[in-house]
Each structure stands twice: as structure tokens, then as C-alpha cells.
Amino acid sequence: MERYSCHDCPTRPLCLAAGLEPPMLSVLSDCILAGRAVRRGERLYRAGDAAVSCFVVRSGAFKTMVESGDGTLHVTGFHFPGELLGLSGQVDGRYRDSAQALDTSSACRLPLAELPTLWRLRGGASLLRLVGLCEHQGAEHAVNLCRPAADARVAGFLVSLGRRMKRLGRSERCLPTPMSRTDLANHLGMTLECLSRVLARLDRAGVISASRNQITCNDTGRLAALAGHLDH
Amino acid sequence: MERYSCHDCPTRPLCLAAGLEPPMLSVLSDCILAGRAVRRGERLYRAGDAAVSCFVVRSGAFKTMVESGDGTLHVTGFHFPGELLGLSGQVDGRYRDSAQALDTSSACRLPLAELPTLWRLRGGASLLRLVGLCEHQGAEHAVNLCRPAADARVAGFLVSLGRRMKRLGRSERCLPTPMSRTDLANHLGMTLECLSRVLARLDRAGVISASRNQITCNDTGRLAALAGHLDH
DNA sequence: CGACGCTTTGATTAAATTCAATTTAAGTGG
DNA sequence: CCACTTAAATTGAATTTAATCAAAGCGTCG
Numbered sequence: 433m434e435r436y437s438c439h440d441c442p443t444r445p446l447c448l449a450a451g452l453e454p455p456m457l458s459v460l461s462d463c464i465l466a467g468r469a470v471r472r473g474e475r476l477y478r479a480g481d482a483a484v485s486c487f488v489v490r491s492g493a494f495k496t497m498v499e500s501g502d503g504t505l506h507v508t509g510f511h512f513p514g515e516l517l518g519l520s521g522q523v524d525g526r527y528r529d530s531a532q533a534l535d536t537s538s539a540c541r542l543p544l545a546e547l548p549t550l551w552r553l554r555g556g557a558s559l560l561r562l563v564g565l566c567e568h569q570g571a572e573h574a575v576n577l578c579r580p581a582a583d584a585r586v587a588g589f590l591v592s593l594g595r596r597m598k599r600l601g602r603s604e605r606c607l608p609t610p611m612s613r614t615d616l617a618n619h620l621g622m623t624l625e626c627l628s629r630v631l632a633r634l635d636r637a638g639v640i641s642a643s644r645n646q647i648t649c650n651d652t653g654r655l656a657a658l659a660g661h662l663d664h
Numbered sequence: 665m666e667r668y669s670c671h672d673c674p675t676r677p678l679c680l681a682a683g684l685e686p687p688m689l690s691v692l693s694d695c696i697l698a699g700r701a702v703r704r705g706e707r708l709y710r711a712g713d714a715a716v717s718c719f720v721v722r723s724g725a726f727k728t729m730v731e732s733g734d735g736t737l738h739v740t741g742f743h744f745p746g747e748l749l750g751l752s753g754q755v756d757g758r759y760r761d762s763a764q765a766l767d768t769s770s771a772c773r774l775p776l777a778e779l780p781t782l783w784r785l786r787g788g789a790s791l792l793r794l795v796g797l798c799e800h801q802g803a804e805h806a807v808n809l810c811r812p813a814a815d816a817r818v819a820g821f822l823v824s825l826g827r828r829m830k831r832l833g834r835s836e837r838c839l840p841t842p843m844s845r846t847d848l849a850n851h852l853g854m855t856l857e858c859l860s861r862v863l864a865r866l867d868r869a870g871v872i873s874a875s876r877n878q879i880t881c882n883d884t885g886r887l888a889a890l891a892g893h894l895d896h
Numbered sequence: 897c898g899a900c901g902c903t904t905t906g907a908t909t910a911a912a913t914t915c916a917a918t919t920t921a922a923g924t925g926g
Numbered sequence: 927c928c929a930c931t932t933a934a935a936t937t938g939a940a941t942t943t944a945a946t947c948a949a950a951g952c953g954t955c956g
């Protein structure tokens with residue numbers, strides 16, 4: 433586990449470092465431990481591990497999943513740079529979910545022991561914003577899952593993903609899908625056959641262009657209309 | 665807005681006061697503002713309001729909801745004593761959801777300005793636990809919503825609600841349902857007709873006894889089997 | 897008592913799941 | 927580099943389920 437500086441981090445404006453000046457930035461850097469690169473399929477943490485840290489994605493992408501009592505696996509989320517991971521361990525000190533890399537990825541480790549220091553950086557605002565974002569995404573997803581039509585759920589997910597890409601300074605039309613169709617369908621509460629049909633339908637209608645690792649949005653207007661419900 | 669003491673609070677062991685001794689308890693009491701009783705239908709806060717506080721439910725019950733772009737209303741959660749409310753305001757300083765009382769209820773106000781003090785009480789552990797619980801419930805609900813069968817979603821909700829009652833020291837079989845069927849169906853991603861049929865089915869099968877404001881669980885085993893997926 | 901909102905029940909329609917087969921892509925080793 | 931093997935994704939047909947449309951009970955409150 434090597435020390436790592438926040439000064440040259442590409443996701444700096446999205447992370448706890450947002451708005452920090454060099455002296456405070458060094459304080460932050462001293463709290464954070466850079467994780468080594470995590471290869472595709474490797475796990476950042478596992479359900480049941482002692483939750484001693486939270487994580488912020490630095491590059492690549494992760495999926496989080498929970499295993500149910502009956503052995504069923506459920507994909508709870510996909511996580512891109514600047515997003516918080518590992519909050520699930522705060523109830524009883526053990527992670528409830530597992531985080532697996534979808535590509536070669538990396539994440540910064542925020543030891544819980546350093547939280548008070550991180551808190552002081554900007555009066556807790558940065559930390560709260562990150563937690564709030566995490567909670568907001570979960571809530572938005574829950575609303576999306578309540579849509580009865582599969583098309584609406586897929587469209588909602590794509591619109592939401594587009595916003596996250598925009599936040600990263602990338603095009604909101606160019607949506608990376610490093611996850612498998614099976615994972616995505618699972619996350620959206622439908623079978624992979626159903627997801628495949630929806631994507632084919634939207635593709636045929638000219639709304640998107642779907643390929644294995646990327647979905648391009650050709651008509652954001654119609655996609656938003658299909659999603660309908662997402663705020664602003 | 666009156667001052668209120670934590671010493672004689674019934675939900676004290678579930679709140680930030682958990683494990684605090686009298687001297688520290690007074691520090692906590694000084695941070696917290698007791699909300700006046702909120703009558704059925706009144707709102708604790710509204711979407712768009714400046715988010716200057718979080719809340720912990722003290723008595724009664726609340727529902728939270730978001731209004732979508734197309735005017736659709738979605739019920740994001742139901743909240744019982746000891747549960748955190750109002751975290752949605754942490755991204756941009758304004759609440760994204762509204763909280764409405766389902767019965768005559770009350771909630772303690774945690775001004776954000778006091779969070780650093782609250783944090784110091786027990787090294788942030790109590791606060792993190794409350795946030796973690798909030799996030800955990802959201803995640804559990806999202807998993808539940810992904811079940812294709814309506815019966816499984818209803819059963820999952822009831823099992824989860826039973827656990828929350830148990831946490832309050834009440835029977836896990838006796839489930840209060842102060843919300844309307846419409847609200848519950850909305851929350852569970854189904855039509856009210858569908859919910860009504862599911863409840864009737866479970867009632868006929870002897871698994872539950874459903875009445876307007878309360879659902880009694882007669883067979884926790886079969887209910888858990890229907891829910892299937894919830895961890896432990 | 898009667899009006900109103902909420903809930904339940906019934907019949908029909910539409911949609912997603914399931915089961916099954918095919919196509920495409922990816923990874924392996926000669 | 928190409929053939930081979932295996933996994934992933936798509937497409938098709940039948941079945942099941944929930945949504946929709948419509949009507950009838952309940953319970954509450956003026």
C-alpha cells in the first residue's frame with residue numbers, strides 16, 4: 433500500500449479534494465492510501481470483511497453486489513470515478529456488500545480512523561456531499577425500479593448514467609457499459625432476455641446505438657421522455 | 665421550537681444517545697431541538713427547502729416522497745422511531761424529498777451546524793451507524809424491488825418491517841401500517857389492486873392477518889420463505 | 897342517512913418471464 | 927493466424943403474471 437498524492441489526481445474536483453488549496457491538500461493526501469490497481473474480476477472488499485475503510489473510485493469501474501439468504505446474487509450498483517464505496521459497513525462494522533472491478537481499476541482508501549480529520553477539512557461539507565451523492569443515487573435507483581415498464585427502467589438508468597458521465601466532464605451521450613448484460617439486467621430488475629429486447633427496440637428506433645461495452649445515446653430527448661420520471 | 669431533554673426519551677437507546685452517560689447526554693440534549701408534534705398529513709420538511717437539519721423520528725411515523733419531472737409522486741420510504749430522515753439535502757443544500765406525518769408524530773431536529781459536536785460524542789460512531797442504517801434500508805429496499813413476483817416484494821417488505829419493530833423492542837409479528845394501500849403499493853412498485861390481491865392471498869393462506877392499520881404475521885417462516893432473499 | 901374516499905373484487909388486455917434455439921463474440925491452443 | 931471451444935448475447939414461441947378498466951363493498955364523517 434503506497435502513499436499517493438492528491439495533487440495530480442484526475443478525479444480531484446469530484447472527490448474530497450474539491451476546492452482545497454495546496455496546504456490542506458497535503459493534509460488530505462496524508463490521510464488517503466492509494467490502492468494498487470485492481471484487475472478485472474478482483475474485489476476491492478468482500479461482504480463480511482471488517483469495514484475499516486471507505487473508498488472513492490479513482491479510475492475504472494466497480495460493481496457492488498449482495499448475496500441473499502437463498503444464495504441469489506444481486507447487483508446493487510455500478511460505480512465510476514469520484515463515487516463513494518463501502519458505506520455499507522457502518523451499521524455493524526462489517527461490509528454487507530462486495531465490490532468487484534469491471535475493468536482494471538483503482539480506488540483511494542479512506543480509513544475510518546481518519547474520518548475526523550477529513551471532516552475538519554471543509555467542515556464536513558465534502559464528506560457529507562459524497563455521502564449524500566451516494567444516498568441520492570440509491571434513492572433515484574429505487575424510484576426507477578418502481579416503474580412497471582422495462583423500457584422506462586432502462587431509459588432511466590441510461591439518463592442517470594449520462595448525468596454521471598457529464599459530472600466527470602465526459603459526454604452524456606457516450607455511456608460506458610463495462611458490465612455484462614446479465615449484471616445490468618439483474619440491477620434493473622428484469623431478465624437478460626428482456627433487457628436485450630429493450631435495447632434492440634431502442635436501437636431500432638434510433639434512440640441509442642448499443643454495442644457490447646458502450647451505449648451511445650442518439651436522441652437524449654426521446655430517452656428522457658421514456659424515462660419520464662427523473663427529476664430535472 | 666422548545667428545548668427537549670434526551671434523558672426521558674423512549675427511543676433513546678436507538679438514537680445518537682445510545683450508550684451515553686448523563687454528562688454527555690446533556691451535551692447531546694443541548695444540540696437537539698425538539699420538534700413540536702406534527703399532525704397527520706403535515707410535513708416535517710419539503711423538497712426544495714434549505715436543508716439546515718437532519719431529523720430522527722421520536723414517535724409516530726413518516727413517509728418520504730419525491731415528485732418526478734412529470735408530476736408523478738413516488739413514496740421513497742416509511743420511517744419509524746429511531747430512524748434518520750432528511751439526508752437527501754446533503755448534495756446541494758436543499759431537500760430532494762418531502763417528509764409527511766402518517767399519524768400524529770414527532771421528530772428531533774439535528775442542526776447541521778451541530779454535527780461536529782455530535783460527531784465528537786462517540787467518535788462519530790453513533791452518527792455513522794444512523795447513516796449506515798439509513799443507507800442499508802435503502803439498499804435492502806432496492807434489492808426487494810428487483811424481485812419479479814409481487815408476493816415476494818410484499819413479503820420482503822413485511823419481513824423487513826418486522827425487523828425494524830423488533831429493533832424498537834416490539835413484536836416482529838405485529839406490523840403497523842399507518843400508510844394507505846395506495847402509498848404502500850407505490851412504494852413497492854405495484855398497483856394498489858395488485859397489492860390488495862397479494863394481501864388477500866396471504867391472508868387466505870393464513871400467513872398474515874391484514875387489516876386497515878395493522879398486519880399481523882401469523883407464520884414468520886412462510887413469510888421469510890416467500891421473501892427468500894433477505895440476508896439472515 | 898347519504899356522500900365520499902378508500903379498498904376490495906372481477907374480467908380483460910398487455911407485458912414480461914420462461915423455456916428453447918440460434919447467433920455472435922471471446923478466449924485458447926495448435 | 928486461424929480453427930476450435932466456450933461463454934455471452936440475441937431472437938423466437940408459449941405461458942404466466944401484473945396492469946388496466948370497471949364495478950361493488952366498507953368505513954368515516956358531515
